Amino acid sequence: MSxxxxxxxxxxxxxxxxxxxxxxxxxGPLMQQVSEAHGTTLxxxxxxxxxDSCLAGSDHVLQLRxxxxxxxxxxxxxxxxxxxxxxxxxxxxxxxxxxxxLQVTPGTRHVTLGGAVANDxxxxxxxxxxTFAHSVMSFGLHRSMQPPMVCSSMENPQWFAATIGGxxxxxxxxxxxxxxRRIQSSLIDTTQVRFDCLNDFxxxxxxxxxxxxxxxxxxxxxxxxxxxxxxxxxxxxxxETGPLAAALPYPLxxxxxxxxxxxxxxxxxxxxxxxxxxxxxxxxxxxxxxxPFFYPLDRIEHWNRIYGRxxxxxxxxxxxxxxxEAALADLLKSIxxxxxGSLLAVLKRCGxxxxxxxxxxxxxGTSLALDFPQxxxxxxxxxxxxxxxxxxxxxxxxxxxxxxxxxSDFRQAYPAWEQLxxxxxxxxxxxxxxxxxx
Numbered sequence: 001m002s003x004x005x006x007x008x009x010x011x012x013x014x015x016x017x018x019x020x021x022x023x024x025x026x027x028g029p030l031m032q033q034v035s036e037a038h039g040t041t042l043x044x045x046x047x048x049x050x051x052d053s054c055l056a057g058s059d060h061v062l063q064l065r066x067x068x069x070x071x072x073x074x075x076x077x078x079x080x081x082x083x084x085x086x087x088x089x090x091x092x093x094x095x096x097x098x099x100x101x102l103q104v105t106p107g108t109r110h111v112t113l114g115g116a117v118a119n120d121x122x123x124x125x126x127x128x129x130x131t132f133a134h135s136v137m138s139f140g141l142h143r144s145m146q147p148p149m150v151c152s153s154m155e156n157p158q159w160f161a162a163t164i165g166g167x168x169x170x171x172x173x174x175x176x177x178x179x180x181r182r183i184q185s186s187l188i189d190t191t192q193v194r195f196d197c198l199n200d201f202x203x204x205x206x207x208x209x210x211x212x213x214x215x216x217x218x219x220x221x222x223x224x225x226x227x228x229x230x231x232x233x234x235x236x237x238x239x240e241t242g243p244l245a246a247a248l249p250y251p252l253x254x255x256x257x258x259x260x261x262x263x264x265x266x267x268x269x270x271x272x273x274x275x276x277x278x279x280x281x282x283x284x285x286x287x288x289x290x291x292p293f294f295y296p297l298d299r300i301e302h303w304n305r306i307y308g309r310x311x312x313x314x315x316x317x318x319x320x321x322x323x324x325e326a327a328l329a330d331l332l333k334s335i336x337x338x339x340x341g342s343l344l345a346v347l348k349r350c351g352x353x354x355x356x357x358x359x360x361x362x363x364x365g366t367s368l369a370l371d372f373p374q375x376x377x378x379x380x381x382x383x384x385x386x387x388x389x390x391x392x393x394x395x396x397x398x399x400x401x402x403x404x405x406x407x408s409d410f411r412q413a414y415p416a417w418e419q420l421x422x423x424x425x426x427x428x429x430x431x432x433x434x435x436x437x438x
Contacts, residue, residue, distance in 0.1 A: 005061065008304050009050040010257075010311030011374045011403050014431060016055055018044060018063035024083065024174045027062070027142045031172060034060050035144060035427035042430050043168045045112035046087060049119065050314045051403030052431040053167050062172060064114055070094070071175060078180035079137065084114030084173045089298075091180075096246045100180035101238070101290075103135035107346070109295050114173040119400040120165035120357040124214035124236070124294070127351030131360055133164045134353070135178045143171040144427035153356070162423045165357030167399060169424045169433060185242030188214075188293045190286055191235050194279040198229030198325055198332075205233075205349050213237045214293075216348045220272045221332060221341040221370055222265075228332055231347065232279045236293055247291035253301035261308040261373035265339045272341070297344065307373050313403050315386060316369035318350055319395040324366040327393035331368060331386055338382045342370035358416035361398045369401070379404065399432060410436035 005016040019041075021030050034041040042056035044063050054061075067085035074080070078100045080091065088102060089109030095101060106121040115121075117139060122131045129135075138152035141163055151160040163170045191208075195201050201217055209215045212235035219231035297303055304312070319327045328347075335341055346369040350362040372378050383404050390397065396413030397405045411417055421437060 003063065005044060005047055005063065007051060007054050007403075008048050009313055009374075009403060010304065010307070010309075011313055012052055012055070012431070013311065014052070014055050014059055016044065016059050016061045018061050020063045020066050022066045024067060024140070027172050027174055028144075028148075030062060031142070031144050031427055034062060040427055040429045042428050043084075043114065043118070043172045045085065045115035045118075046110050048108055048111050048115065050401045052435065053119075053399050053402065055431040057429045057431055057434050064172070065112065067174065075100070078182060079177065080180065081175060081177040082113055083175050084112060084139075086113050087111060088113070088116065093246045095180055096183070096186050096290075097244050099183060099244055101183045103179060103181045104129050104132045105294055107295060108298055109291075110298065113176040113178070114168075117164055117173055117176055118166060118168045120355055120360045121400075122350070122362050124216045124348065126353070126362055127209050127215065127349055128213055130351065130353035131165075131355045131357070131362060133355045133357050133360065135180070136164065137177040137179060139163070139176040140174040141171040142174055143425045148174065159423070161356045161358055162420055165355065165360040166420055167359065167430060167432065169420065169428050169430065171425050171428070183238045183244070185239040186245050186290050187239040187242040187287050188236045188290050189239050190288055190293065191283055192232060192280060192286075193283040194230070194232045194276060194281060196227070196230050198328055201229065201231060201233060201347065202325055208233070208235045209349055211235070216346060218275070219332070219345045219347045219368075220276050221335045221345045222269055222272050222339075223276075223332075224336045228336065229329065230276060231345075232276065239287060242287070247289065250299045250301065252299060254303055254305040257305040258308045261310065261312070262306045263312075263343060263371075263373050265341075268341045268343065271343060307371070310374040312371050312373050313378065313383070314369060314371050314401040315383065316367065316398040316401040317386075317390045317395050318361065318363050318365050318367040318398075319390065319393050320363065320365045323393045327389055327395065328366060328368060330389045334382065334385050334389070335370070338377070340372055340378065340382065342372065345370045358420055359399065359414050361396070361400070363396070365395065369398075402432070405436060407436040407438050
């Protein structure tokens with residue numbers, strides 16, 4: 001029995017028929033069955049990709065979330081092996097009480113292991129630890145009409161590099177083995193301060209990034225004039241003492257999808273102004289639990305429903321170091337003029353640690369991520385303007401968050417796309433890939 005699935009942004013609206021896979025031995029037969037019946041298919045984890053990279057060209061996906069078993073764990077050395085449908089949150093539930101944490105984590109704990117590899121996710125410590133790829137020891141890959149293979153830096157290294165960040169196109173990841181990092185406490189020692197402009201952000205980043213494991217900033221994307229680029233800068237490190245306690249599930253949830261977006265220019269302006277004003281003018285240190293620090297949006301389940309039936313698009317770019325400040329100023333000016341914006345606008349510096357993944361997103365520079373309610377003005381006016389700024393700066397957009405990038409922009413920003421396409425499993429293709437390689 002198939003189930004109906006969608007991407008996290010619910011745009012483009014293309015309901016997917018999910019064909020559940022409950023056992024690793026079923027991957028091959030199910031892939032063959034679905035691809036023969038519908039032409040092609042695509043692996044689908046927990047649906048946290050924002051745009052169309054997780055949507056099959058045939059609208060029939062292999063639903064891998066049921067592959068949620070732990071295979072092996074070495075708690076002495078912090079190494080675990082689990083099926084691809086296990087989420088990062090489920091790993092933390094077992095790892096934290098034993099004194100281990102993920103080396104790299106994105107902004108939600110609901111990403112599956114397979115999805116973390118396929119999108120080569122990154123987090124607040126990219127300047128220290130690079131992308132998720134650096135914690136991956138090996139994984140299992142199943143290609144259609146072929147026996148399963150093991151991929152690592154030593155075994156099938158070309159498939160290892162193509163699959164990390166390969167958007168689920170080279171085959172179905174069935175299991176992943178990763179290294180964790182040792183921690184003494186589940187608490188995070190943070191320092192927070194608000195800043196008045198982009199120049200202040202870059203000054204704080206230059207001073208504090210090297211001193212701390214984690215670094216991130218919220219930015220008021222609607223501020224204009226002398227206030228443009230103001231925000232709140234936060235750094236953090238794992239505490240050296242304290243409890244080792246995994247987070248409990250949050251009780252809050254958005255029960256239904258709103259008929260219209262609850263995010264509008266009026267509510268955004270009020271929120272942004274209030275949030276910035278209530279932050280400390282001087283640096284303020286405090287200890288917080290790891291969950292709200294790493295996963296602020298996870299505090300409300302199904303928060304994506306507040307954007308209404310039309311959904312939303314996330315715009316996430318990375319801009320090269322030499323032009324980042326000027327390009328960010330142009331981006332923020334265009335966003336403020338449009339009157340639309342994002343509750344959670346994330347600004348962070350990316351480091352210079354390269355990933356083995358051919359299509360990995362981060363580069364040395366600065367990343368900006370914002371959510372926009374979907375409407376015709378966004379698609380026809382604002383996003384094309386933002387794309388042009390990124391293009392002229394030599395930056396790129398994040399495929400895992402994208403629903404609009406032009407094929408020419410993708411191919412210019414990711415020149416290894418041809419190598420990946422040559423290794424793509426012929427049974428697998430996404431709506432994203434169909435859109436950008438035409």
